[in-house]
Ligand code: SAH
């Protein structure tokens with residue numbers, strides 16, 4: 421049995437602390453003879469859970485392994501290194517990861533040389549680390565979201581010393597610009613604009629797993645966008661837990677509206693951004709969105725609850741009325757705006773009246789799409805300390821009632837697309853039918869359609885002939 425060596429363990433208090441100074445570090449991969457010999461020709465598999473922040477991190481990790489001429493595989497039996505990039509946002513996400521790591525035990529027993537790494541948001545929690553160390557002996561390397569820049573060194577150390585290695589720091593690190601990039605797609609890309617979150621919503625673990633908010637330098641963002649455009653990318657999504665607060669930590673008079681405008685001016689064909697927090701959405705941002713045709717008229721604006729009482733307990737910093745006012749303003753200034761949201765059902769002690777407020781808000785906003793979640797208790801967050809009296813059964817019933825209402829509006833909206841011609845960025849073959857292509861409209865509706873596979877990665881016109889709640893059916897039309 422290998423020995424476990426712990427370099428650093430996570431600590432929620434450290435995660436909470438704001439650093440006085442953030443350093444901006446531009447880092448190239450330094451060629452290492454040992455790794456070159458060891459990794460050359462081997463295969464890796466990266467399994468990514470959670471949000472786009474994790475997807476970007478996985479792309480960076482893939483870039484580091486590609487540097488050493490490794491290739492990726494989808495087959496765990498074929499892999500020499502398996503990396504599980506985890507999400508901690510809800511308990512069911514964590515259960516899935518434990519199941520997956522559990523399944524790797526047999527593989528490790530059959531192949532002692534297999535290296536299993538676990539990273540991402542889950543490991544920023546000390547109770548998860550204990551469980552991994554004690555129960556999941558097949559795991560060789562555990563590293564946190566702030567330890568990604570040193571991944572290759574940690575891997576080397578674990579191999580050379582033949583140990584199980586744990587290095588998870590919690591203190592929000594510096595901003596690293598790592599010259600390692602292996603993007604999943606060749607025509608659409610996520611571009612980080614900020615890391616972490618300063619909002620500390622009472623239910624949410626993200627500020628602890630991703631650290632305090634740090635904006636990237638505008639020059640680095642614009643450089644990245646321009647490089648992507650040169651490579652032929654058609655769509656860029658600016659990424660942050662709260663894009664609207666971009667720059668507050670960094671500049672006096674340059675905010676998200678300025679960045680959005682500068683990125684729009686690069687001429688990228690499609691520009692998107694997620695996630696918007698209602699609190700930081702200002703008029704300048706709305707003006708820029710309406711002014712530029714290449715900024716997609718789709719906003720993901722999580723509301724979480726329609727009850728002002730619950731919003732206050734959630735520490736969301738707006739009331740139901742504030743949110744509705746913002747939606748009215750957005751809709752009046754941005755033509756044909758498509759709106760989506762996130763809603764949590766069953767926050768501790770949510771009453772039927774609170775829930776009715778959420779249903780009422782949905783009636784008023786009539787979302788184009790929505791993500792709904794049942795509240796999940798996260799160790800260490802303020803909401804976890806509240807003694808909750810609402811039963812799971814009640815929460816599940818409310819959840820179903822909410823989904824039913826949302827789906828009525830989503831279906832009705834989807835019907836209005838039938839007969840229209842939509843511009844679709846073609847993603848590839850549909851998951852369910854290999855003869856059908858799929859892609860997204862400008863306002864982020866999924867379309868499955870008959871068309872020419874040579875158009876994958878291009879923006880084409882599709883006539884919509886049928887609608888379902890969560891997708892449209894169409895046919896490619898000639899230019
Ligand atoms: N920064 C983004 C994304 C956060 S995580 C934002 O603020 O919107 C994505 C969604 O997960 C959240 O919007 C919220 O609806 C949901 N979520 C976060 N913590 C949760 C919890 N403890 N239980 C249930 N849902 C949660």
Ligand code: SF4
Nearest residue numbers: 617619620621624626
């Ligand atoms: Fe979590 Fe709130 Fe930050 Fe979103 S804004 S990541 S919900 S703390």
Ligand code: F3S
Nearest residue numbers: 470471507508509541
């Ligand atoms: Fe999950 Fe971490 Fe994203 S907790 S939602 S992967 S920031």
